[in-house]
Amino acid sequence: MSLQELLLMRHEWLLIAAVVALLLLELNFSEAKKTNVIPAAAIIFTIVTLIGFLPSENGRAFGGMFITDPIRTLMKNILNLGVLIVFLQSGSWLRTQNNFNRVTEFYLLIISSVIGVSYMISAGHLLMFYLGLELLTIPIAAAASYEQYKSKSAEAGIKLILSSAFSSAILLFGISMLYGTTGTLYFSDIKLAGELLTVLSFVFLFSGLAFKISIVPFHLWTADVYEGSPTSITSYLSVVSKGAAIFVLLIFFASVFGPLQEVWQQVVYGTAIFTMTIGNLFAIRQQNLKRFLAFSSIAQAGFILLGMVGGTPLGMATVIYFILIYVFSNLAAFGVVVAVEQVSGKINITDYNGLYNTNPRLSLTMMLALFSLAGIPPLAGFFGKFFLFTAAAESGFYTLLFIAVLNAVISLYYYLLVVKAMFINKSDAPIGYFQSDYSSRIAMSACVLGILTTGFYSPIFEFIKKLCLESF
Amino acid sequence: MIESVPLNQVLIVTTLMFFIGVYGFLTRKNLITMLISVELMLNAVNLNFVFFDRYLFPGKLEGHFFSLFIIAIAAAEAAVAIAIFINLYRNIRSINVEDVNEMKN
Numbered sequence A: 001m002s003l004q005e006l007l008l009m010r011h012e013w014l015l016i017a018a019v020v021a022l023l024l025l026e027l028n029f030s031e032a033k034k035t036n037v038i039p040a041a042a043i044i045f046t047i048v049t050l051i052g053f054l055p056s057e058n059g060r061a062f063g064g065m066f067i068t069d070p071i072r073t074l075m076k077n078i079l080n081l082g083v084l085i086v087f088l089q090s091g092s093w094l095r096t097q098n099n100f101n102r103v104t105e106f107y108l109l110i111i112s113s114v115i116g117v118s119y120m121i122s123a124g125h126l127l128m129f130y131l132g133l134e135l136l137t138i139p140i141a142a143a144a145s146y147e148q149y150k151s152k153s154a155e156a157g158i159k160l161i162l163s164s165a166f167s168s169a170i171l172l173f174g175i176s177m178l179y180g181t182t183g184t185l186y187f188s189d190i191k192l193a194g195e196l197l198t199v200l201s202f203v204f205l206f207s208g209l210a211f212k213i214s215i216v217p218f219h220l221w222t223a224d225v226y227e228g229s230p231t232s233i234t235s236y237l238s239v240v241s242k243g244a245a246i247f248v249l250l251i252f253f254a255s256v257f258g259p260l261q262e263v264w265q266q267v268v269y270g271t272a273i274f275t276m277t278i279g280n281l282f283a284i285r286q287q288n289l290k291r292f293l294a295f296s297s298i299a300q301a302g303f304i305l306l307g308m309v310g311g312t313p314l315g316m317a318t319v320i321y322f323i324l325i326y327v328f329s330n331l332a333a334f335g336v337v338v339a340v341e342q343v344s345g346k347i348n349i350t351d352y353n354g355l356y357n358t359n360p361r362l363s364l365t366m367m368l369a370l371f372s373l374a375g376i377p378p379l380a381g382f383f384g385k386f387f388l389f390t391a392a393a394e395s396g397f398y399t400l401l402f403i404a405v406l407n408a409v410i411s412l413y414y415y416l417l418v419v420k421a422m423f424i425n426k427s428d429a430p431i432g433y434f435q436s437d438y439s440s441r442i443a444m445s446a447c448v449l450g451i452l453t454t455g456f457y458s459p460i461f462e463f464i465k466k467l468c469l470e471s472f
Numbered sequence B: 001m002i003e004s005v006p007l008n009q010v011l012i013v014t015t016l017m018f019f020i021g022v023y024g025f026l027t028r029k030n031l032i033t034m035l036i037s038v039e040l041m042l043n044a045v046n047l048n049f050v051f052f053d054r055y056l057f058p059g060k061l062e063g064h065f066f067s068l069f070i071i072a073i074a075a076a077e078a079a080v081a082i083a084i085f086i087n088l089y090r091n092i093r094s095i096n097v098e099d100v101n102e103m104k105n
Helices: A003-007 A010-027 A031-053 A070-089 A100-122 A126-144 A151-182 A196-213 A220-228 A231-254 A258-284 A289-308 A313-344 A360-374 A380-394 A398-423 A438-453 A459-471 B007-027 B031-055 B062-092
Strands: A059-061 A066-068
Touching: A003 A059, A010 A031, A010 A070, A010 A100, A031 A070, A031 A100, A031 A438, A066 A070, A066 A100, A070 A100, A070 A231, A070 A313, A070 A438, A070 A459, A100 A126, A100 A231, A126 A151, A126 A231, A126 B062, A151 A196, A151 A220, A151 B007, A151 B031, A151 B062, A196 A231, A196 A258, A220 A231, A220 A289, A231 A258, A231 A289, A231 A313, A258 A289, A258 A398, A289 A313, A289 A380, A289 A398, A313 A360, A313 A380, A313 A438, A313 A459, A360 A380, A360 A398, A360 A438, A380 A398, A380 A438, B007 B031, B031 B062
Parallel strands: none
Antiparallel strands: A059 A066
């Protein structure tokens, strides 16, 4: 193995180096000063993210088990950006009474999980993919039960680890069938001919991944886990872990399951309708903002499936573009939720009544985030959704498109409920004025900047489209 | 010896094992038993891999290695899961699924 080959795994090496650096750094701080790790971790991860953006070599390592190409590097960079924003937003929560002396654990768990994400995306072999998936899930289950004195947090951890163990068992059963029919586990060697067993194996594999993306009917864990976990972990789950699973699904559709397109198109078609509709209908009746965002993220997953259903490279490009926008919009919303929860402990939509009078800037951030999620024209979310719809229309799925547009209208209604609470509803005891800490203000500004610019700055989409046309 | 048992019978056994695991996961009330059901599912997958290797691709070892990795990861998963169970038990003094319902609304 040459140095050249090792350098292909740049993202992974950097993340591993970050883990080691944080462990060594923690040794230098006494018990009471562990919070010094927070800015250090932010700086280290910023460096990791920035180095990730440098131009990279393409190729395969470990005899084809590990693949790096521009599109995979882009996926990793998008998700790294999401993790960086999560880190910046979590500072004030980590400084609280119960957490301040085990800050490093949080970063270690998340970064280990990101290593899993990177390996999963770069996998060229189903074993590698499975290892990455588990490395993504297991640390995050531990992180979900991070707040040891809250039974809610433990409950979220249990629901996450049991459902993910169950789903990965289903996924493995699919992989074993795939192995039985083809005799290989390398993506590039698997040649499916449409035997019945491969269809079955696809169904199992898809169900396993659908758990991670929380596609209906595999979404039942989502709301509880999102509500119970610490809010920073929730934002990680809803953006990075979900985004990674979607990216892997894209890669599967383009490589392993390419020959089965007729089969998976039907599956994606059906699940897209159910995911959008059920996610939206359940989001309407939520009072807790974290549950609300959980169902909204289920509905967004439905919209994302819309881009995949055609199976065209353009559709894949729209999905990646939408995830980029989704990272910014969803993390902006979560940033506000984290900030408000940290100051007041309040999490319900009615608690946000009159927020505009006391905290106008936070309310504006939240409004932009929700409008972007809903897809209101000048913001990036509109362009993301518009491109997804275009991709579906180009492949001729007009019925699906009609249902999606209906759902977009429904989603506008419940996003506006929150905006109405902040701007119009009166409250006797609104959340008082406060200023969130420096790093989360940076994170929120970055998100707002992303929401405002990614839609207008067309070279971003052109770049993604070019990469997709080259590699899918 | 093993060749006298045809592959399809072996696969029936592993599939049954897998779905017994699914049934157990969905019906059991005790969290530990649910975890055991998942292990049963994973073991069915392990058997699948090993049998495919033995019967269909005797020259290859991918299936064997895959099952080794599955065993290792299942252990890691069980370790984390049980740690979380203990954490829950400290909080609510129960590991019954029906008591894990704080967020039902």
